Amino acid sequence: MIHEVERVGEEIIIIRLKGELDHHSTTDIRNEIVPLIKNGSIKVLVWNLKDLNFMDSSGIGLILGRMRELAPIEGQTIIVNPSPTMKKIFQFAGLSPYIYNESEIEIMSKLGGIVYGQ
Amino acid sequence: MIHEVERVGEEIIIIRLKGELDHHSTTDIRNEIVPLIKNGSIKVLVWNLKDLNFMDSSGIGLILGRMRELAPIEGQTIIVNPSPTMKKIFQFAGLSPYIYNESEIEIMSKLGGIVYGQ
């Protein structure tokens, strides 16, 4: 599974997950993202699940874990393009409020306003 | 597995195999083709393996079986687009001489000459 982690400016990271996200594969992606958040300046994490074919509760653990790290700095979590099954899983875990129906581009243009206080 | 069996004129049948050809799936395709050959007028069977992802020795049995049915009327067998692994399997079974490197279209234009004696 090759993920794409794109940093947009100082404050936004877009994580484009690919393939299957389970307990086995979360380890790699966690190791990749955690140092970026720990670095300090990140305010928004965008999880784009468009190319993710499978996700179980390990995905919940991964996203909740990062939300906890972002909490002290009041960072924001945005989830886009979950499959119908993933939507249900997020709902069970109370993560529905973080799902946005906009595209990545639309999100980014709105974030310009939020992050840069425009 | 959905195969395509196309009849070209009275004398040619093109069989486009799809998916995986094993002992399980040969039964269906055999039941479909045998009546067409038994009908009498067929002189050429073209096996197009372009969309076949897998074939084991059951494919050999299927093709040899039809060759036997075509033998009394001196019918012709043409195999196109085998994968490298399928090529080896045909070679082990002595079927290499029936593999043609031309495309289906090229084969058809040549067959015009053979079948219609032009």
Added chain:
Amino acid sequence: MDNEITLSFIAKSENEALARMVMSSFIAAIDPTIEELSEFKTVISEAVTNAIVHGYEEDGVGKIEIHAQRIDREIIVSIVDYGRGIRDVSQAREPLFTTKPEQERSGMGFTIMESFSDDVEIYSIPDRGTTVTITKRFVPIQESSRIV
């Protein structure tokens, strides 16, 4: 129309994907909807991950068995481990309850298994192991919305 298989493997996390793949292939004859297949794979993934992570702490040695039966359009799957077992099963079933928060387990495994199947039975003896038996009924075949 019916079928059955048993898969046994060791407690390595790479086998989570293997187990999902095997069970997807096993239900192929049912011709499930995309939704049904993806929910079923999630259920299997949760139960197998639990056996690996909680049953054996990923020791790479402990054996896990999956026994699956198909009767018409119903699948009954048991996931068996001989690991540490569950002391309090009804507590384990509670949403968000987990004994491994430090590994970022979310405690949603059993909730997902229950939501995405028709029945989940848990039989566990501490230090002897756990058997989770899941029943899922697939809707009758219709021409529309099938995987091709």
Added chain:
Amino acid sequence: MDNEITLSFIAKSENEALARMVMSSFIAAIDPTIEELSEFKTVISEAVTNAIVHGYEEDGVGKIEIHAQRIDREIIVSIVDYGRGIRDVSQAREPLFTTKPEQERSGMGFTIMESFSDDVEIYSIPDRGTTVTITKRFVPIQESSRIV
């Protein structure tokens, strides 16, 4: 690095595809070339089909077991049935020899298994069953020509 699984299933022809799928998943960690994977699947398909067709005449009842081990880049797979067995093993190995020409078996099964693997051992007792053990070594990984 190493792994092992056992799959057991009944003598139904739909399980041929299942067995190939399981074994493909099992060797995924080896990251085989397209050629290696397709040859390996063929080997598995031949041995499993033999157990179903010759061992049990597709009775839908007899059990077949596949035991697979991975040690680095070597796979050792045994396909076991408890069916009718092979009276003359060296004759069975001959190219084009088949006891089921009426079912359009080509007699090429063992030839393909031998050509596409590094070793094929056949152990059989008439009316007790057959175990075929196949060893295949995969070439060391290179960046080019890998499945992605």
